[in-house]
Amino acid sequence: MSTKPVFFNEMYDGDAIRPAYAKVTKWFDDLGAETLALKKAEAEALFRRIGITFAVYGEGGSTERLIPFDLMPRVFTRSEWDRLERGVKQRSRALNAFLWDVYHRGEIVRSGRIPAELVYRNEAYEPAVVGINPALNIYSHIVGTDLVRTGPDEFYVLEDNCRTPSGVSYMLENREIMMRMCPELFRSARIAPVDSYPDLLRRTLHEVAPAKCEGEPTAVILTPGAFNSAYYEHSFLADQMGIDLVEGRDLFVDGDFVHMRTTRGPQRVDVIYRRIDDAFLDPLCFRPDSMLGVPGLMNVYRSGGVQICSAPGAGVADDKAIYTYVPDMVRFYLGEEPILKNVPTWRCGEADSFKYVMDHLPELVVKEVHGSGGYGMLVGPASTKAQIAEFAELIKKNPSNYIAQPTLALSTSPTFVDSGLAPRHVDLRPFCLVGKEVRLTPGGLTRVAMKEGSLVVNSSQGGGVKDTWIVAD
Amino acid sequence: MRLTIDHTTRYLYEQPQRRITQSLRLTPAQLKSQKILSWDISSDGAQIGARFVDGAGDVVLLLTKGTNVESVEIRVQGVVDTTDTAGVLTGLKESIPPLAYLRDTPLTAPSEALRALAADVGAGGHDGALSLAHALAGATRDRVDYVIGATEAGVPAAQVLDLGQGVCQDHAHVLISIARLSGLPARYVTGYLHSDASGEAHEASHAWAELFVEGLGWVGFDPANRCCPDDRYVRIGSGLDALHAAPVRGMSFGAGSETMEYSLTVSLGQSQQ
Structure with missing residues (x-):
């Protein structure tokens, strides 16, 4: 006998509409079917014109596609958000403390709280930056925390993204579109603005300029180029911040510093917000065949002549096996109890866990430790016996490459489908900025699984996006 | 032993290059086994x-x-007093945990033959990690003959073992690979070697491996010469493999080919200049 999981519906409490959704629901009701259809078509056209057709970075999609935009926003009340905000900021502080620690004395390892092997044998642990001090000891300047909700006050962190989390351009563009679609709502409902994000990001980048920087820091965004799936976001952010978007070939190292080629001659660069992976940053330090990076960049970084955001080596904190220890990091470094919960996780590399996972595959979600974007994963309840058996063989071959989690009862948010509004599962990625202060824009990227019953929200697997509103209680 | 080193490396370009960038790992650390009396790195017309x-x-x-x-010319001149510490590395201020030296790189990635070699040596029964480390170094040399010109630079350990021939770089890579397979952290070391007439054939610009032995720390093994580094050796730098430890890792922007020439003397006593 199987029990159907009960999903938390963010809009309805029984038959009653929850306060968060009251205003927006009434507005859409008053609109009438015909006007609504027009609005939807208009929103779609806007999205196409803007050209947000990229797949979220790291999610592999090589062909450009339009990610469905849902006109119905996802809404939190201010008090719900305040708790989330405290939790996300707390986690970002702990992750940065962890990164500084494991590249220095490794106190958390010495104390026995995290196995040394897991950290130091981790592929994402970068020996080349051991002992290096990034500005303000910050490694991850933009932390994207993926959250799901399972109840009125229950939130779980699915994963942390400490390297180059993408999707923030959606947060900004979704809002832009919503403000054009329903200006009346923005006048009457008190919806927290998100448009300060580019300014806060720019401020964060300036705050982490190296000590050698003289005067106003020069920050740039380093992109792998126009063929990258997130190129739109790179150019969008550069434009919004009023800073230069550069490729590796636009930069060069001379003496102690990095310079940018400009029409007015070389200009020194102090901070590089890089949207390329560690392995490609500098052929003299990492992959020698990389044509995307800047030769000597890592030497300048390590000698204190430039700051790289996020700092090389930051990936060791968002590894899926390390993830299970983040609550311990919060306690160890901050002396606080974690505000946000982790999803219970079995590490298949451990004998007991391996046995449990193999016995319970139909009810679990299994992920590759280094995988991302909904590839290389098994969603037990949604898989056939044959698919499960096939995946079991993969796990047996290399158990420590996998972790397993229970299938979470992801909350639903009302979403426009052919038949009208219907509940669809959602997650949330807010973008936390870490500089002299830790800052969180009230909002984020809500991803929605457009297929009925689907729990996979990744854009590469047919997920869509929504605007995320924080409204006054 | 007082060793004087004079090492000039010259890179010549077929066509003028727009820019040359080189990361230099050319400075020896103060160690119990080596006291650096003077060390100078210079290059005409380049910024360092x-x-x-x-x-x-x-x-x-x-x-x-x-x-x-x-062209780019790098000249390294130095005087070092060396002491024999039987290969044991003492006095180096380093912070990378030994566990980080268990990871593979493309140059040290295991093959079936490397696994089999590591297993063979391990099956021999050893009284502790140090004895195992010696056995691994010995087995490396037994399986790979010292032959100059049999390999180019940058040949992966797996290929070296199949070929059964190589120079110091190749010996070091094979030893590093089988040491890691045996659970011993291992790394590539570059340096200079004073050649005396009685020694086996070897290169003055040399490379060997260090293996981490619990309780003792890092210990050098030079499989090419079947010994541990002694007072004929000057240790320069280390890394996961020859690429990471390279004394010069560079890149040029421009067309045409590059040729490298060098002159090196490692002589006894004070410099003649």
Whole structure:
């Protein structure tokens, strides 16, 4: 006998509409079917014109596609958000403390709280930056925390993204579109603005300029180029911040510093917000065949002549096996109890866990430790016996490459489908900025699984996006 | 032993290059086995800067030269007093945990034959890690003959073992690979070697491996010469493999080919200059 999981519906409490959704629901009701259809078509056209057709970075999609935009926003009340905000900021502080620690004395390892092997044998642990001090000891300047909700006050962190989390351009563009679609709502409902994000990001980048920087820091965004799936976001952010978007070939190292080629001659660069992976940053330090990076960049970084955001080596904190220890990091470094919960996780590399996972595959979600974007994963309840058996063989071959989690009862948010509004599962990625202060824009990227019953929200697997509103209680 | 080193490396470009960038790992650390009396790195017309000390305790410098570069010359001159510590590395200020030296790189990735070799040596029964380390170094040399010209630079350990021939770089890679397979952290070391007439054939610009032995720390093994480094050796730098430990890792922007020439003397006593 199987029990159907009960999903938390963010809009309805029984038959009653929850306060968060009251205003927006009434507005859409008053609109009438015909006007609504027009609005939807208009929103779609806007999205196409803007050209947000990229797949979220790291999610592999090589062909450009339009990610469905849902006109119905996802809404939190201010008090719900305040708790989330405290939790996300707390986690970002702990992750940065962890990164500084494991590249220095490794106190958390010495104390026995995290196995040394897991950290130091981790592929994402970068020996080349051991002992290096990034500005303000910050490694991850933009932390994207993926959250799901399972109840009125229950939130779980699915994963942390400490390297180059993408999707923030959606947060900004979704809002832009919503403000054009329903200006009346923005006048009457008190919806927290998100448009300060580019300014806060720019401020964060300036705050982490190296000590050698003289005067106003020069920050740039380093992109792998126009063929990258997130190129739109790179150019969008550069434009919004009023800073230069550069490729590796636009930069060069001379003496102690990095310079940018400009029409007015070389200009020194102090901070590089890089949207390329560690392995490609500098052929003299990492992959020698990389044509995307800047030769000597890592030497300048390590000698204190430039700051790289996020700092090389930051990936060791968002590894899926390390993830299970983040609550311990919060306690160890901050002396606080974690505000946000982790999803219970079995590490298949451990004998007991391996046995449990193999016995319970139909009810679990299994992920590759280094995988991302909904590839290389098994969603037990949604898989056939044959698919499960096939995946079991993969796990047996290399158990420590996998972790397993229970299938979470992801909350639903009302979403426009052919038949009208219907509940669809959602997650949330807010973008936390870490500089002299830790800052969180009230909002984020809500991803929605457009297929009925689907729990996979990744854009590469047919997920869509929504605007995320924080409204006054 | 007082050793005087004079090492000049010259890169010549077929066509002028727009820019040359080189990361230099050319500075020996003060160790119990080596006291650096003087050390100088110079290059005419190039900038040398961006100095830092990495987690392995190596001083790293950056050489940049632009524009229309036809050649780059790096001269290293130094005087070092060496002491025999039986290969045991003492006095190096480093912070990279030994566990980080268990990872594979493309040059040290295991093959079936490397696994079999590691298993063979392990099956021999050893009284502790040090004895195992010696056995691994011995087995490396038994399986790979010292033959100059049999390999180019940068041949993966797996290929070296199949070929059964190589020079110091190849021996070091094979030893590093089978040491890691045996659970011993291992790394590539570059340095200079004073050649005396009675020694086996070897190169003055040399490479060997260090294996981490619990309780003792890092211990050098030179499989090419079937010994542990002694007072004929000057240790320069280390890394996961020859690429990471390279004394000069560079890149040039421009067309045409590059040729490298060098002159090196490692002589006894004070410099003649």
